[in-house]
Amino acid sequence: MTNLIIQVSKYLIIILMALYTFQCFTVFRKRSDEDRDFLFLRQNVLMFFLHFVAFTVLYLEMGEVTVLLFYAAQAVYLAVVLILYTKLYPKASRLLINNMCMLITVGFIMITRLSYDQSVKQFQIIAASTVVALIIPVLIRKLRFITKMYWFYTLVGIGLLALVAIAAQSTNGAKLSFRLGGISLQPSEFVKIIYVFAIAGLLKNARDFRRVAIATGLAALHVLILVVSKDLGSAVIFFVTYLVVLFVATRNPFYVLAGILAGSGAATGAYFLFSHIRVRVQAWKDPFADYQVGGYQISQSLFSIAAGSWFGTGLYQGSPEAIPYVEQDFMFSAIAEELGSIFGICLILVCMSCFIMFVNIAMQLTNRFYRLVAVGLGATYATQVFLTIGGGIKLIPMTGVTLPLVSYGGSSALSTLIMFSIVQGLYMLQRDEEKKNERKTFYQEDRSYPPYGPGGYVPDGWSGRDQSYGRTGYGYGPEEYGPENYGPQEYGSGGYYGPQDDPGDGYGDEYYYDQEEPYEEGPDRRYW
Amino acid sequence: MRLENETSDVPEGGGRNTELGIVTYTFFFLFLLMIGYLVYLNVWKAEDLNSSAYNTKQDVNEDKYIRGSIVSSDGQILAETQVDADGTERRVYPYANAFSHVVGYSSNGKSGLEALCNNDLLTSNASILTQIRDENNHEKSRGDTVAVTLDAGLQTAAYQALGDYNGAVVAMEPDTGKILVMVSKPDFDPNHIEELWESLITDSTSSVLLNRATQGLYPPGSTFKILTTLAYIRQEPLDYRNFSFDCTSELSMDDVTIHCYNNTVHGQEDLKSAFAHSCNTAFAQIGLDLDGENFSDLAEEFLFNDSLPTQLQHSTSRFVLNGQSSYGEHMTTAIGQGDTLVTPLHMALLTSTVANGGIMMRPYLVDHIEAYDGNSVSENTPSRYKRLMTTEEAQILTEYMQETVNSGTATALGGYGYTVAGKTGSAEYVSDGYEGTHSWFVGFSNVQDPDLVLAVIAEDGGTGSETAVPIAAQIFAAYYNS
Numbered sequence A: 001m002t003n004l005i006i007q008v009s010k011y012l013i014i015i016l017m018a019l020y021t022f023q024c025f026t027v028f029r030k031r032s033d034e035d036r037d038f039l040f041l042r043q044n045v046l047m048f049f050l051h052f053v054a055f056t057v058l059y060l061e062m063g064e065v066t067v068l069l070f071y072a073a074q075a076v077y078l079a080v081v082l083i084l085y086t087k088l089y090p091k092a093s094r095l096l097i098n099n100m101c102m103l104i105t106v107g108f109i110m111i112t113r114l115s116y117d118q119s120v121k122q123f124q125i126i127a128a129s130t131v132v133a134l135i136i137p138v139l140i141r142k143l144r145f146i147t148k149m150y151w152f153y154t155l156v157g158i159g160l161l162a163l164v165a166i167a168a169q170s171t172n173g174a175k176l177s178f179r180l181g182g183i184s185l186q187p188s189e190f191v192k193i194i195y196v197f198a199i200a201g202l203l204k205n206a207r208d209f210r211r212v213a214i215a216t217g218l219a220a221l222h223v224l225i226l227v228v229s230k231d232l233g234s235a236v237i238f239f240v241t242y243l244v245v246l247f248v249a250t251r252n253p254f255y256v257l258a259g260i261l262a263g264s265g266a267a268t269g270a271y272f273l274f275s276h277i278r279v280r281v282q283a284w285k286d287p288f289a290d291y292q293v294g295g296y297q298i299s300q301s302l303f304s305i306a307a308g309s310w311f312g313t314g315l316y317q318g319s320p321e322a323i324p325y326v327e328q329d330f331m332f333s334a335i336a337e338e339l340g341s342i343f344g345i346c347l348i349l350v351c352m353s354c355f356i357m358f359v360n361i362a363m364q365l366t367n368r369f370y371r372l373v374a375v376g377l378g379a380t381y382a383t384q385v386f387l388t389i390g391g392g393i394k395l396i397p398m399t400g401v402t403l404p405l406v407s408y409g410g411s412s413a414l415s416t417l418i419m420f421s422i423v424q425g426l427y428m429l430q431r432d433e434e435k436k437n438e439r440k441t442f443y444q445e446d447r448s449y450p451p452y453g454p455g456g457y458v459p460d461g462w463s464g465r466d467q468s469y470g471r472t473g474y475g476y477g478p479e480e481y482g483p484e485n486y487g488p489q490e491y492g493s494g495g496y497y498g499p500q501d502d503p504g505d506g507y508g509d510e511y512y513y514d515q516e517e518p519y520e521e522g523p524d525r526r527y528w
Numbered sequence B: 001m002r003l004e005n006e007t008s009d010v011p012e013g014g015g016r017n018t019e020l021g022i023v024t025y026t027f028f029f030l031f032l033l034m035i036g037y038l039v040y041l042n043v044w045k046a047e048d049l050n051s052s053a054y055n056t057k058q059d060v061n062e063d064k065y066i067r068g069s070i071v072s073s074d075g076q077i078l079a080e081t082q083v084d085a086d087g088t089e090r091r092v093y094p095y096a097n098a099f100s101h102v103v104g105y106s107s108n109g110k111s112g113l114e115a116l117c118n119n120d121l122l123t124s125n126a127s128i129l130t131q132i133r134d135e136n137n138h139e140k141s142r143g144d145t146v147a148v149t150l151d152a153g154l155q156t157a158a159y160q161a162l163g164d165y166n167g168a169v170v171a172m173e174p175d176t177g178k179i180l181v182m183v184s185k186p187d188f189d190p191n192h193i194e195e196l197w198e199s200l201i202t203d204s205t206s207s208v209l210l211n212r213a214t215q216g217l218y219p220p221g222s223t224f225k226i227l228t229t230l231a232y233i234r235q236e237p238l239d240y241r242n243f244s245f246d247c248t249s250e251l252s253m254d255d256v257t258i259h260c261y262n263n264t265v266h267g268q269e270d271l272k273s274a275f276a277h278s279c280n281t282a283f284a285q286i287g288l289d290l291d292g293e294n295f296s297d298l299a300e301e302f303l304f305n306d307s308l309p310t311q312l313q314h315s316t317s318r319f320v321l322n323g324q325s326s327y328g329e330h331m332t333t334a335i336g337q338g339d340t341l342v343t344p345l346h347m348a349l350l351t352s353t354v355a356n357g358g359i360m361m362r363p364y365l366v367d368h369i370e371a372y373d374g375n376s377v378s379e380n381t382p383s384r385y386k387r388l389m390t391t392e393e394a395q396i397l398t399e400y401m402q403e404t405v406n407s408g409t410a411t412a413l414g415g416y417g418y419t420v421a422g423k424t425g426s427a428e429y430v431s432d433g434y435e436g437t438h439s440w441f442v443g444f445s446n447v448q449d450p451d452l453v454l455a456v457i458a459e460d461g462g463t464g465s466e467t468a469v470p471i472a473a474q475i476f477a478a479y480y481n482s
Helices: A002-029 A033-062 A065-088 A094-114 A116-142 A144-148 A150-167 A187-203 A209-228 A232-250 A253-273 A275-285 A296-308 A331-338 A341-364 A368-392 A410-445 A508-515 B018-050 B057-061 B096-103 B112-116 B128-136 B152-162 B190-202 B221-235 B271-276 B280-289 B292-301 B327-334 B344-355 B391-407 B464-481
Strands: A169-171 A174-180 A183-185 B077-083 B089-092 B145-148 B167-172 B179-185 B245-247 B250-253 B256-259 B267-269 B359-361 B366-370 B376-379 B384-387 B420-431 B434-445 B453-458
Touching (some): A002 A033, A116 A410, A150 A174, A150 A187, A253 A275, A275 A296, A341 A410, A368 B018, B077 B112, B096 B152, B167 B344, B221 B420, B250 B280, B250 B327, B344 B359, B434 B464
Antiparallel strands (some): B077 B089, B245 B267, B420 B434
């Protein structure tokens, strides 16, 4: 019977994943909010169903009750994340939340299958990281000074990377991590984010060549230190991210061209300078030529993908553990072997959906700095996905980076969760702003209102602690929004948003917007 | 914490997101590239990867499935796994030595069909119900059965016909590419591969484990004159019929002298009789007349210096001639000596192209795969590799090859109930100072509608007429008498 269940579940998992992925893209066609909300809900149902089916198989194969408990813990965690995120931040991008949870689910399933002990550890790290991640959007919305601190980011980033290059312990020749009280930290994962903030700050006003040159020099320093630490994957990610941000900031294709030329030159130089790079390129060109040493890992990865074929062998029916470092660098090959290449293609599409949302959000942002941060984080994410999957399938040489949220690795999981949360924060920021713009338009049309504040309208200044709301009379009186929703009968006699009720703790806004859901039905929800 | 006006700086007019659009499409393209490559791996690379010698994935399945059987086209078991009462598994090869190379072995590494079909033999496509029944009985399911194109009866006949000679026989159907016979000698008994292993791998002189039919590289000798003739016909499409040569058994150019075999004097002859009598001096003259580059292009079109269109492990045949080649090289190459080397499988393919009216079919060994409870899993169908010569060219070559049987070097094949067209070869070789002659025959039977193509080589067997032709005769006889 077990055999039958495993065989049937194999196809079921693929169908569920395919439906989920399909909806990641059909959501763009949905016009009404109800349709979209319903679709997001269906995605959640599919995800929980997939999680359940996969763990049924894992339980049947492992035969231990602890697996069931672990399953329950994971399911509760996923439910809590979905509920908390949507309740705390009703304006967050649901698609991005769903995708984040889906990737985490796939990671849970595969790491549990590969190593139960590691999966328990990973679960703890992810749960803790999620708590951190949940605070991030608030910080992004409230701490506006972060847009100004790019020199600080640059120093911290370079400092941390240099520290790694000098002092970190080396794993397989690459200097990557520190051990701190039993936890291994990989600073480059976090510098990735700081770095995006740094280059966004350096380039936000990049109009003259001098500024571009300074930014390029500092970015190159990051990359150089990473190359010296032999952390090739991160070096490529930092490099590509810089090119993307530079292009978006300057719109100058020649900078990008020059960057690509310089990058190719540097790569060629590195190829002749460093033997470990040559080994990887050789293994990529012909994995079997040097099978025992350089080519072993990639050969095993290819064997895995071939063994899995379209529909996979089914969980526990393959042997992905034959690939060295499978749970970190070759997660995709393990997935392709046991869950099949169709599932793998869906996974690539889900990652692509995340990236599209990152850029989509960047497109809506009007503040240059935030815009560059969003696109920079998107480029970081997409490049990393490309490097790890492309490396695993031998499209490009292997660089040894993780598949974000799916692979095993605490630092990677935490930094990716932070990354997603930052983008969510930016998204909500934008939606705050849109609301405000709408009001602005409204006021401009209705001349009876004086201009907002001294010196005109300040786009970035809209924050929860803006005490002028109530005082100056821009409140939400019945004349603006109609008495049925925002009239005093609901919120008290107009004083609710006054200074006395809003002590400036920074959370007034959220609360206010939470209450404002009915208004959201209006045309302002163009984005989701 | 209000900041100073950080320019929201949305450029005027539309297109504010053009650059983001470019970024999106760039990464979009990279993601599609990954998906495309993954599809490519699955569609075009998976089989090679699954049957790679380095791939040990399937070994895991040996604990899960009983290795499937290999059966011949006439329903004989060529390899099967027998399970004793105590669960010990034993791989049995009922035909022992006769199929040693083509079927191969599955312990001490894997070879032949055992390696090629390893994946299928260790995969069970039996119905779910059968698998559940096995699971409930705590039995391992049986892997799929591989039904091959080999004909056990004909293979045995060819194996016996080759006798004590080292060498190889390949027989195939010209219009389908099905390989019916693949014999290689010296051979071994795969039933005892484990005991024999030490002696087999330490023996460096006779290379017993080498499948000579696909991996043995031999000088083609006069059998190569088929291609030389074709090259000449293509170079002189109007004049080849007027070719005339007076054979004095000897032709010299520079310091190279070509002799006819046994110094026979063939006298005045045209192209057809030069071909039928395998006149070396006439063909040496043709070699001098042929443009080296064109000849080389033709040979490469016929897959010299290239891999054959098959998954079977095989050696690459060699042909060396170019614009700078000396007269000597031109002459020796034209008569199939020189640096030219060919595998018996390749010669069979060339012959079958002539027999099939100029179209080369892809050779194949696996006819179909079925689950052990009879469900069909997959089926191979004949597939055309390429048209390599026109029907007219094939017709002319067939006519010449038939003349070889009627009046030339292969007359021993005439006078039976079936017609044969062929070409003999006596390939001279030197090995460690020993000068010998390999005996070749390539040809096909039932010339009007060819049934069977044969390529026979008997190492050190003397002339083609002496040894290879009688072997071929026995095999044709077995084919038509069964």
